[in-house]
Amino acid sequence: xVTSPNDGLSSPRKTSAxxxxxxxxxxxxxxxxxxxxxxxxxxxxxxxxAFGVTRLPSPSSLFTEExxxxxxxxxxxxxxxxxxxxxxxxxxxxxxxxxGYTIAALVGxxxxxxxxxxxxxxxxxxxxxxxxxxxxxxxxxxxxxxxxQKNQPAAIFVIFITAVWPILINTAEGVRQIPQxxxxxxxxxxxxxxxxxxxxxxxxxxxxxxxxxxxxxxxAWLAIIAAEIVMPGTVGIGFFIWDAYQQNYVGEIVLGVIWxxxxxxxxxxxxxxxxTRIAAGQ
Amino acid sequence: MITTATQxxxxxEGLGKVYPTPTGPYPVLDNVNLQVEQGEFIxxxxxxxxxxxxxxxxxxGFSKPSSGQVLLNGVPIExxxxxxxxxxxxxxxxxxxxAYENVYLAIDSVKPKLPDREKRDVAMEHLAMVGxxxxxxxxxxxxxxxxxxxxxxxxxxxxRPEVLIxxxxxxxxxxxxxxxxQEELLQIWxxxxxxxxxITHDIDEALFLADRLVMMTNGPAASIGEVMPIDFPRPRNRxxxxxxxxxxxxxxxxxxxxxxxxAHDDME
Numbered sequence: 001x002v003t004s005p006n007d008g009l010s011s012p013r014k015t016s017a018x019x020x021x022x023x024x025x026x027x028x029x030x031x032x033x034x035x036x037x038x039x040x041x042x043x044x045x046x047x048x049x050a051f052g053v054t055r056l057p058s059p060s061s062l063f064t065e066e067x068x069x070x071x072x073x074x075x076x077x078x079x080x081x082x083x084x085x086x087x088x089x090x091x092x093x094x095x096x097x098x099x100g101y102t103i104a105a106l107v108g109x110x111x112x113x114x115x116x117x118x119x120x121x122x123x124x125x126x127x128x129x130x131x132x133x134x135x136x137x138x139x140x141x142x143x144x145x146x147x148x149q150k151n152q153p154a155a156i157f158v159i160f161i162t163a164v165w166p167i168l169i170n171t172a173e174g175v176r177q178i179p180q181x182x183x184x185x186x187x188x189x190x191x192x193x194x195x196x197x198x199x200x201x202x203x204x205x206x207x208x209x210x211x212x213x214x215x216x217x218x219x220a221w222l223a224i225i226a227a228e229i230v231m232p233g234t235v236g237i238g239f240f241i242w243d244a245y246q247q248n249y250v251g252e253i254v255l256g257v258i259w260x261x262x263x264x265x266x267x268x269x270x271x272x273x274x275x276t277r278i279a280a281g282q
Numbered sequence: 283m284i285t286t287a288t289q290x291x292x293x294x295e296g297l298g299k300v301y302p303t304p305t306g307p308y309p310v311l312d313n314v315n316l317q318v319e320q321g322e323f324i325x326x327x328x329x330x331x332x333x334x335x336x337x338x339x340x341x342x343g344f345s346k347p348s349s350g351q352v353l354l355n356g357v358p359i360e361x362x363x364x365x366x367x368x369x370x371x372x373x374x375x376x377x378x379x380x381a382y383e384n385v386y387l388a389i390d391s392v393k394p395k396l397p398d399r400e401k402r403d404v405a406m407e408h409l410a411m412v413g414x415x416x417x418x419x420x421x422x423x424x425x426x427x428x429x430x431x432x433x434x435x436x437x438x439x440x441x442r443p444e445v446l447i448x449x450x451x452x453x454x455x456x457x458x459x460x461x462x463x464q465e466e467l468l469q470i471w472x473x474x475x476x477x478x479x480x481i482t483h484d485i486d487e488a489l490f491l492a493d494r495l496v497m498m499t500n501g502p503a504a505s506i507g508e509v510m511p512i513d514f515p516r517p518r519n520r521x522x523x524x525x526x527x528x529x530x531x532x533x534x535x536x537x538x539x540x541x542x543x544x545a546h547d548d549m550e
Binding site for chain 2: 181184189191192199200
């Protein structure tokens, strides 16, 4: 454990000792295709907008138009009310995601373990879980609004109910997949319930739990947009887009969508990084 | 006191096991009778499907007899317990832990009241016994098959079981590692003198290790066909016993049992 990260550190240092330009040339297979792909996409977008094929503003106009230019270069402005920079909009959305996702993780792991350990419970509730997880986030919004009457708890509930299923189902599967050998060892050693839980069950099911957590973070982020769009008057990237649509600021919509994609990507990478750190050596 | 002195450690009494199958009940074992003395090294041999594993599972307590019983010190075996520790076929080590942590976890589970210092000492002592003192901090995933089996043996012996149960422990290992491990097992057994029940497919392994070789008849309703005493003096040396003409006599008896008297239909 102690030696391998050191080894990992020393080798990139050696390669970076070479001229960076030669390094770039040598690894052009890695960065050239994505660069060409994204560049090509932007170019086609620019051209179709320029010749009026679509009504979508061109990528370059995001910088030339004043409204979007301010949003790009000043993500931290705050003029009160809903008039805030994209950083604050995203921050508000992420705060809701964090709350809903945390509850989803706690409930999903706890219920998943219970169901995974008790086949009868699993048979009883699995059809229900499979049914509920098919309900789209947007469909939960009216239900949540009826139940909670307020925007904030309703949004958090929508996140929770969208994100909980993959965590629950994967955790239960991970618990079911604990090799019989490990259970037998626990039986021979007459391990206490608590010891079996912390020393065998959790470490053994951890890769499955993380798979669920990773799927869910993406879903939670998708759900917040859905939730906020129908919740007027909330600061958040979802409502920001809806507001822009109603006022016909198409450039702002495009910018908002780019932010959403970028944040989603970062969240997913973050989970992958966490997974490799915690589940190392499994 | 006299009763305990004459009582064998393990007694199989009319032991039978029937498994339910879609085509009706299938008797695996029927009327197995055997007595094992304290400190004996017993090997069990037989064709696959003869219920060797089922037999040992009823000693370890993972499986319950359909008829008859197994008695340990006169008490029927009901469930698994650390007095009958198992070395599993697939090692069954926890791969996210180091070798040391696996052994320590076993000691800590079985004897939670032992002072921590002592637990650590016992763990290291048993890892040293199987030659893994230096590799004790290695993750299980970093170890070879032979080293994993050594950890499994160290873990099993560290909790000082009365009966050590091994289910084909060396089957997956190469010939050289296998012989090394046989010798190590014998050495440790000489110092600890626990009772050993071991399943094997290898007649030479049994002749080198065992005091008695239990030969099983074929299933269904398999039973003990013959119990062959192997009385080479101990400590044993592989070359010495292989020069003994009696070695080939015993070997031929076992081969005759397995390939003539109870030959298996399909090729082994």
